[in-house]
Amino acid sequence: MDCHPERESNLVPDLIGRLALQLHSRRGEHLSIENCEIAQLDSRSHSDLWAIQGNQLLFSSLSARNHCAALQFYHENIEQSGLVSEAAAFDLAHELWRHEIGHADLAAGRFLALVCDRFNVLEAAARLIDSGEREVFHVLHIVEAALKYLPAITVDELCTITVAQHPKTEGDLAGGMLFRVIEDVLADRPELAWPLYRHLMSAISDPTLNLATSALMALAKAGQVDEVLNRALADGESENILLAQAALWTVARLLDAHDLPTAAQARCVEALRKGLGHVADNVKRAAMRSIGLAARRHEALRNDLIDLGKTADREALAVVVHHLFMNSEAVGRYDQLPEFLDVLITVPLDLGRCVDDIDLVISQLLKGGYRVDLLLQFLTAWVTRHGSLKIREEESIERFDQTVMVLTCTQN
Numbered sequence: 001m002d003c004h005p006e007r008e009s010n011l012v013p014d015l016i017g018r019l020a021l022q023l024h025s026r027r028g029e030h031l032s033i034e035n036c037e038i039a040q041l042d043s044r045s046h047s048d049l050w051a052i053q054g055n056q057l058l059f060s061s062l063s064a065r066n067h068c069a070a071l072q073f074y075h076e077n078i079e080q081s082g083l084v085s086e087a088a089a090f091d092l093a094h095e096l097w098r099h100e101i102g103h104a105d106l107a108a109g110r111f112l113a114l115v116c117d118r119f120n121v122l123e124a125a126a127r128l129i130d131s132g133e134r135e136v137f138h139v140l141h142i143v144e145a146a147l148k149y150l151p152a153i154t155v156d157e158l159c160t161i162t163v164a165q166h167p168k169t170e171g172d173l174a175g176g177m178l179f180r181v182i183e184d185v186l187a188d189r190p191e192l193a194w195p196l197y198r199h200l201m202s203a204i205s206d207p208t209l210n211l212a213t214s215a216l217m218a219l220a221k222a223g224q225v226d227e228v229l230n231r232a233l234a235d236g237e238s239e240n241i242l243l244a245q246a247a248l249w250t251v252a253r254l255l256d257a258h259d260l261p262t263a264a265q266a267r268c269v270e271a272l273r274k275g276l277g278h279v280a281d282n283v284k285r286a287a288m289r290s291i292g293l294a295a296r297r298h299e300a301l302r303n304d305l306i307d308l309g310k311t312a313d314r315e316a317l318a319v320v321v322h323h324l325f326m327n328s329e330a331v332g333r334y335d336q337l338p339e340f341l342d343v344l345i346t347v348p349l350d351l352g353r354c355v356d357d358i359d360l361v362i363s364q365l366l367k368g369g370y371r372v373d374l375l376l377q378f379l380t381a382w383v384t385r386h387g388s389l390k391i392r393e394e395e396s397i398e399r400f401d402q403t404v405m406v407l408t409c410t411q412n
Helices: 014-025 036-040 062-079 086-097 107-117 121-131 136-149 155-169 173-187 190-203 209-221 225-235 241-257 262-275 281-294 300-310 314-326 337-344 354-367 372-385 393-399 401-411
Strands: 032-034 050-053 056-059
Touching: 014 032, 014 036, 014 056, 014 062, 056 062, 062 086, 062 107, 086 107, 086 121, 086 136, 107 121, 107 136, 121 136, 121 155, 136 155, 136 173, 155 173, 155 190, 155 209, 173 190, 173 209, 190 209, 190 241, 209 225, 209 241, 225 241, 225 262, 241 262, 241 281, 262 281, 262 300, 281 300, 281 314, 300 314, 300 337, 314 337, 314 354, 337 372, 354 372, 354 393, 354 401, 372 401
Parallel strands: none
Antiparallel strands: 032 056, 050 056
């Protein structure tokens, strides 16, 4: 999007812009609006963005409507008010964004792209997060909205915003959205993705670990699967522990998201299994999590998960539970489900929210008509095994409340 909105503002009549904003405020994706003032416009006043039919204005697409709305919003709030602070610009964008959450095209992003001649959007976002002047997700929602509309993005800018948000989003699932958006943007700009990854090969850190995976997965989306696979497999054996972690996760995502040739699948599976024997604990953990992801589509790796669970290692058990939880609608079709249930019996009560996740899995299996006798055996065995914790009967019911609810409904 042009960073010089004054070049385009004269091409969009004020009435068209105001009506675009009016449609936007209705929170929907409506493209037409009636207004008696429309008739005052020359009926030949049209463009690829809109058309006029009597008193009705018709936008050609949501992106056309948002383009006009963003220009009008910029004209009303930036051009007419003179200087505006970085924080104020993000607040204005947030005002637009809250009316279009979930839309495929975003006026908020288009608006923020229009101010890029006044300040660097990504660097400004990092400053607002670092200083605490604005709440981190207040800023990130707008960054995510704006990224694909920014006319230029640099490696340094992506690293800067990634590092700034990390300490305030670590462990929050919502923080992952930024990397999904970056991945989509880089898929359309592969000329940026490779330099970004090459930079991270030597400069990777905890905050930029996910950024490295996003860069490679973007290139895979852009059709460079073979190149990405070879790079990830090579870096999975790197002496750089962080790079190896990012590479193994990339290998798992390639297995999960792409239909790789049989030989390539075998290379990936071998790399993940090899990662389990790495001397660095963090790489071992990355390999476990990667196997947990890739096992969704690759049955052979489910046996690896079962073997990991049988070690009774707490992190391994957590990976097994997470895999079953994330694939709860499919696990009833697993040939190895009885073996998985045997592993779940060993999951302790104090392993995070794992018991709650198991409850969901078991309740889903019951709803799906899976063998009630086997599931009841599991529940009995779990309570018996952990009886030394003196769990009262009512506490067991609370722990497996969804399962008990399903069982109660099926008996009535």
